Amino acid sequence: MFDKLEDTVARYEELMNELSEPDVANDPNRFKRLMKEQSDLTPLVETYREYKQNKQNIEESLELLKEESDEEMRELAKEELNESRAKVEELEEKLKILLLPKDPNDDKNVIVEIRAGAGGDEAALFAAEIYRMYMHYAESKRWKVETLECEEIGIGGMKKVNFMITGQGAYSVMKYESGVHRVQRIPETESGGRIHTSTISVAVMPEAEEFDVEIEDKDIRIDVMRASGNGGQCVNTTDSAVRLTHYPTGIVIYSQTEKSQIQNKAKAFALLRAKLYDMELQKRQDAEAADRRSQIGTGDRSEKIRTYNFPQGRVTDHRIGLTLYKLDKIMNGDIQEIIDACIAADQAKKLANMNEE
Structure with a gap:
């Protein structure tokens, strides 16, 4: 799943670079196709980035708990750790749904x-x-x-x-x-x-x-x-x-x-x-x-x-x-x-x- 997500992020960044090229706007069909693909990938990429940020928050909170002796700071770290773990679980389910094969007709009238x-x-x-x-x-x-x-x-x-x-x-x-x-x-x-x-x-x-x-x-x-x-x-x-x-x-x-x-x-x-x-x-x-x-x-x-x-x-x-x-x-x-x-x-x-x- 994560290999596919990394490939999706790479493709999304390619699209953003292509859309920033000056000659793209001169080809309406290509511009429309790229914008459609970018729009389709945006929810998945944004969710994955939020997932990775929360994974990083978990690592940082665990590191802080190892090093910190101040009880108040430890409580704050534990609170953030629990929030990030809950968010990661929620985002994992959301990513699975976003990765489900899409019906090619879904966008049609x-x-x-x-x-x-x-x-x-x-x-x-x-x-x-x-x-x-x-x-x-x-x-x-x-x-x-x-x-x-x-x-x-x-x-x-x-x-x-x-x-x-x-x-x-x-x-x-x-x-x-x-x-x-x-x-x-x-x-x-x-x-x-x-x-x-x-x-x-x-x-x-x-x-x-x-x-x-x-x-x-x-x-x-x-x-x-x-x-x-x-x-x-x-x-x-x-x-x-x-x-x-x-x-x-x-x-x-x-x-x-x-x-x-x-x-x-x-x-x-x-x-x-x-x-x-x-x-x-x-x-x-x-x-x-x-x-x-x-x-x-x-x-x-x-x-x-x-x-x-x-x-x-x-x-x-x-x-x-x-x-x-x-x-x-x-x-x-x-x-x-x-x-x-x-x-x-x-x-x-x-x-x-x-x-x-």
Whole structure:
């Protein structure tokens, strides 16, 4: 571990020297790449330097205890020794986490797809509520949200909605939302007051650049038509709606959220690229060891990950056994506590796997 850390510090110092060269600023791509690498390494280097400083403090405190006879000075040395030892333990754990292999997609923007599952109209209403939950969460992070595709029902629900979240590290956070979300409540249409259970599925896909996925012209059919639906933001009255059909996979994308055909086409291709890239990622994960697939955030899309129980005002994340009694706040976008718990559990599992190897 420490050899790797020393190599990281050496690389960090190389980067700082390169960035100080006058000609680097004249090459925007090189400058951006170096700045990105420097930014990625900074937390690890700073933590390691703090670790080494505390190790040095321990040595100095031990040396002082050997030589010092004044009781007051010895007490101060013991106090600093204990503080430094505790800090070293804490920083060792932090370094292990920082050294964990990073998901190459973590810094990417995401495309989220929400689909109503079992439960008919009630599932579609819940899909719309979860969509709004993510909208509020993205606003709290100052991320940008853009609707790509949606299929609404007349009572305010959504059978399906795809949207892009643009923001630094969006995938590293949002990937823990993939899976089946279950709601338990009394629907407004239920006259007998019985609690119904409905489900929706959430798929979180990293945004794919054009170089990530190759789409050949012969594999695509593009149709242009009049937008249609039940009203709302997803409908307009011009011949601007675009439908993409990808022959090899059978994926069909229908985009009508913009009044411009060019914009709808761009959104449709962004969504198609994300879906194809995500399919490739899923294939790779399926081919890997079971312990890799079982990690939180890379699990089966059909896995039931969370239950929202309205009568009890509780939300339970089944992957980590976390139950919170603040459903109203969570439905209003306050999901950071759940995501932080998922990240901590994922890191713990990866560390345990690393220690077994």
